[in-house]
Amino acid sequence: MRRELVTWSIVLGLIIAAFVTTVLIVNSTLFSSSGFVRSYLGALARHDMPSALQIADIHLAEEHGASSDDGSGATPIDTTGAGSMLLAGSHDLLRPSALSTIENIALAERTVNANGTETVTFVFDLDGNTSRSTFTVERDGSRFGVFADWKFVTPPLSIVRLTVANAQGFTANGSEFVTPTQDTPSPYVVLTPSSFDISHTSTFLTAEPIRVSATDPGKTVRARLDVVANDAMVAQVQREVNDYLDECATQVVLLPTGCPFGQPMANRIVTTPExxxxxxxxxxxxxxxxxxxWLMPATDGAAHLTVDVRSIFDGSVSTFDEGVDFTASYLVTFMPEDELLITAQYPN
Structure with missing residues (x-):
């Protein structure tokens, strides 16, 4: 009986030792500060937005709920579970289709701070570019009384203040969006880290793509996308302007009506102006x-006029056969169904 008791005591001791060892190993890996952050980054890498938000303890307010006090209409995000910072902005970029590609995630550094928090830095490939992000986390109780729980001190969120100049539509990582107002910075809440290839392509407009990366939690990144008229739009306006000027040249008067060129004369004309x-x-x-x-600024052009004129002084007839310089300016506005309205602009 005594021998069996000793045996069972040894077995129980080994089980307890194995359990303690397992807890220590798990707490130093899966349930460590770095393991917590790695889990979050892994969810981002899988484009698992719900899991990433859950791990970060971020709760999205309703899009049509309370808006921020700055009058921008931006929706606040509840981060009370993850820290005291409150970010406000559009949630449009918080969708799996707009998330970045994150690969080769590796721990770079882990530091225990004097106040008990821990700072963890990871390196990774963000849309093919080597990047790093640093997160500060702290203990948040335990799971089952033995496994450590963690939370972010600063939520893994950033603000991208994007200005889309001369248009409202833009594409981010292949998904299409519309800014509330063109030419004005609009705040977008994004998960950290994130990277966005932002561009614009439409029937008449284009933009040189830009890359916007947000790798520092709590920081604001400013970006501007400059949209310009594309070659198709310039070519169409050129054709229509040329056609209009050709039509002006068919008028058999010295001062064609509604046209940018004309030639007043003191002498009497003898033949039909050409x-x-x-x-x-x-x-x-x-x-x-x-x-x-869109505006075509005042631009130089030249017409040619041929007409016979009679001098009012001596009655002699001569031929006016000269170029007539002019400037032209046109306002171009978009119409439904991808049509352009081109209106001549006359000097004041």
Whole structure:
């Protein structure tokens, strides 16, 4: 009986020792500060948005709920479980289809701070570029009384203040979005780390793509996407301007109605004026003063006029056969079904 008791005591001791060892190992790996952050990064890498938000203890307010006090209409995010910071902005970029590609996640550094928090730095490939993010976490009780729980001191969120100039639509990581107002910075809440390839392509507009990366929790990243008229728009305006000027040249008067060129004369004309185009103004387009408008600035061109005239002084007849310089400016506005309205701008 005594021998059996000793045997069972040894077995029980080994079980307890194995359990303690297991707890220590698990707490130093899976349930460590780095394991907690790695779990969050792993959810991002899987594009598992719900799990990433749950791990970070971030709760999205309803999009049509309370808005921020700055009048921007941005929706606040409840981060009370993850820290005291409150971020406000659009949730549009918080969708799996807009998440980045995160690969090769590796722990770079772990530091225990004097106040009991721990700072953890990971390196990874973010959309193919080597990046790093540093997170500060702290203990948040325990699980089953033995496994450590953690929480972020600063929520893994950043703000991207994006200005889309001369348009409202943009594409981020292949998904399409619309800013509330063009030419004005709009705040977007994003998970950290994130990277976005932002661009614009439409029937008449284009933009040189930009890459926006947010790798520092709690920080604001500012970016601007400059949208310009594309080659198709310039070519169409050029064709329509040329056609309009050709139509002006068919008028058999010295001062064609509604046209940028004309030639007043003191002498009497003897033959019918004949106009032709010598040089068409080269179309360039810049943003207009009104939203959604584009302006062709005053640009030089030249017509040619041939007409016989009689001098009012001596009655002699001569031929006026010369170029007539002019400048032209046009306002271009978008119409439904991808049509352009081109309106001549006359000097004041």
């Amino acid at each position: 106009w032709s185009m010598a040089t068409y103004p080269e179309v360039t387009l810049v943003p207009g003063s009104a939203t959604g408008s």
